[in-house]
Amino acid sequence: MTTRALSGVIIAGGHSTRFGDGDKALADLAGTPMIRRVVDRLATVTDEVVVNCRDEQREAIDAALEGCEPDVRFAIDPVEDRGPLAGIRTGLEAASREYAAVVACDMPFLDPALLELLADRVQGHDAALVRLEDGWYQTTQAVYRTETMAQAAETTLEGDDARIVVALEDLNSVIVDERDLEGVDDATFESIDTREALKEATARLE
Numbered sequence: 001m002t003t004r005a006l007s008g009v010i011i012a013g014g015h016s017t018r019f020g021d022g023d024k025a026l027a028d029l030a031g032t033p034m035i036r037r038v039v040d041r042l043a044t045v046t047d048e049v050v051v052n053c054r055d056e057q058r059e060a061i062d063a064a065l066e067g068c069e070p071d072v073r074f075a076i077d078p079v080e081d082r083g084p085l086a087g088i089r090t091g092l093e094a095a096s097r098e099y100a101a102v103v104a105c106d107m108p109f110l111d112p113a114l115l116e117l118l119a120d121r122v123q124g125h126d127a128a129l130v131r132l133e134d135g136w137y138q139t140t141q142a143v144y145r146t147e148t149m150a151q152a153a154e155t156t157l158e159g160d161d162a163r164i165v166v167a168l169e170d171l172n173s174v175i176v177d178e179r180d181l182e183g184v185d186d187a188t189f190e191s192i193d194t195r196e197a198l199k200e201a202t203a204r205l206e
Contacts, residue, residue, distance in 0.1 A: 006119055007095035008042040008049040010035065011087040011140060012061065012105035013077045018193050023057060025105040026064055027198055030205035033064040034192060037108035043069050044112045045119070046101065050075050052091035082157065084140060085164050089153035092146050100149075104140035104191065108201070111188035114181065118143040126152075126171035130189075132178045138189055139164040145171075 012035055016024040025035040035051070042049055047070045053061055055076050065072050075094035077087065088102055099122055101115045114130070122128035122143045129142035148171060156167040192198050 005097055005099065006046045006048075006115070006143065007097040007100040007146065008039075008046040009075075009088070009091035009095055009100045009102045010038055010042070010049065010051045010105050011084055011091060011102065012051055012053040012057065013080070013087045013090075014084065015081065016106075016193070019195060019198075023060065024193065024198075025053070025057070026060055027192070029108055029192065029198065030202050034108045034198075035061060035105045036064055036068065038103055038105055038110055039065055039068050039072060041108075041110045041112055042101065042103065042115075045115050046070070048096060049073070050091050050094045050100075051105075052077065052087045052094075054080050083162050085153050085162050085167055086157055088140075088144075088164065089150050089157065092144065092150040092153070095146050098146060099143055100146045101143050102140060106191045106193050107141060107189065108192060109185065109187035109190050110141065111185040114141065114184045114188050115143065117181070117184065118176070121174045121176060125174045127168055127173040128176065129168075129173065130176045130178055130181065132189070137165055137168075137175075139168070141189060 012025040027034045049072045052075045075091045118128040126145045126148045130138040152167040
């Protein structure tokens with residue numbers, strides 16, 4: 001599959017409690033809002049980007065993304081604070097392509113090469129995602145079959161355990177081990193979810 005056949009979905013609706021005051025999606029990372037860095041990297045592999053966020057965030061995020069390529073559409077959380085799986089569900093419901101790359105807004109070092117690899121691996125499956133060496137699954141830097149994952153998320157949200165990995169249990173997924181990511185930048189999975197992490201990342205870029 002060509003990556004242009006992907007939708008891009010950015011999950012930005014969390015309240016960022018670990019980050020402290022301010023919206024981490026809009027945090028200045030060496031002169032650029034963090035979410036804009038994510039959009040710019042997504043734009044190299046897709047021409048459709050959907051941002052999932054709360055209604056109160058939309059105006060500020062829209063301003064931060066002014067002039068971005070591609071144009072960005074918004075998928076507003078109908079109910080706030082339901083967690084990342086609810087954000088994925090809402091974002092996927094607004095996506096128009098068969099598959100979507102889902103990325104968290106706090107991963108500004110996203111390597112498009114990873115999405116290209118996952119887009120290739122996901123063909124004929126419902127999901128393609130990475131398992132890190134510690135056994136942790138990277139569910140917010142993954143490629144999903146849009147309709148199937150949205151339905152799985154909806155079903156899971158009706159239960160008692162709303163973790164993303166629970167939604168994946170009954171799906172046909174391709175798991176890529178971290179050691180098999182030759183050519184993918186190690187920083188791709190770095191999340192900037194605290195002020196200290198932001199300070200360290202800024203120092204590296206300046």
